[in-house]
Amino acid sequence: MTTPATDHQATTDTTGSGGLRLDDVTLTLGDGDTAVTALDHVGLTVAPGEFVAVVGPSGSGKSSLLAVAGGLQRPTSGTVHIAGTELTALSDKERTAARLRHIGFVFQQSNLLASLTVKEQLLLPLHIDGRLDISARARADELIEAVGLTHRAGSRPHQLSGGERQRAGLARALMTSPAVLLVDEPTSALDRVRSAEAVQLIAEQTHERGTATVMVTHDTAIMDAADRVHEMVDGRLS
Ligand SMILES: Nc1ncnc2c1ncn2[C@@H]1O[C@H](COP(=O)(O)OP(=O)(O)OP(=O)(O)O)[C@@H](O)[C@H]1O
DSSP: OOOOOOHHHOOOOOOOOSSSEEEEEEEEESOOGGGGGEEEEEEEEETTOOOEEEOOTTTTHHHHHHHHTTTOOEEEEEEEEEEEEEEGGHHHHHHHHHHHHHEEEEEOOOOOTEEEEEEEEEEHHHHHHTTOOHHHHHHHHHHHTTTTOGGGOOOOOGGSSHHHHHEEEEEEHHHTTTTTTEEEEETSSSHHHHHHHHHHHHHHHHHHHEEEEEESSSOHHHHHHSSSOOOOOOTOOO
């Protein structure tokens, strides 16, 4: 029996993938002579529990890939599915809600809120989403310990080093157990030991919690921890 097409079907990932899927995604930035093809017909599928690294030179489109995969930027063409939902078919408001619930970002700059302590940074997303309970507080303590910041739980960002801010950003991203984790060079401000620990934590969370993780990086040590490595050159992924 054939089922007529409905709006619901248009926004449901029919492959059953709960992770991340980009199909034929192109992103053009700028206009006219200055237009740049930041992403050129990119296809990428990351299954739940899979840790994918994307390497490539500066300007090759790695940040653009994360921005589109995370719904921060609409692609010029192509589709993005997150946890079975077609992100590219949602309104701006729906996309923001999906981002809050399903996607964790770790940016190069930690983007912490200046007035909140480390622990408060972790609790805020759940507070906004009405899911702040005892188990959330316990998970915050657990993650703060996992990134080595227990002694800094009550500190505000200006009291932290660059590496500590980055680790707080990582713990915050993991707090909601996102379906998809998007990580932009997490280790640039960390020393080598801390860097290896941060990557280890991301790999563990990815495998234990079934997160679909994409990390863009120049760091070959991270590539070893990944399940798969893709290369990005001039907006094309191979
Ligand atoms: N707002 C914009 N307008 C026009 N071009 C842009 C814009 N943002 C980025 N670009 C261009 O798009 C291309 C891809 O940039 P992107 O930041 O995604 O690369 P990247 O691989 O993340 O680089 P890096 O490793 O230096 O962070 C580059 O050529 C860049 O100059």
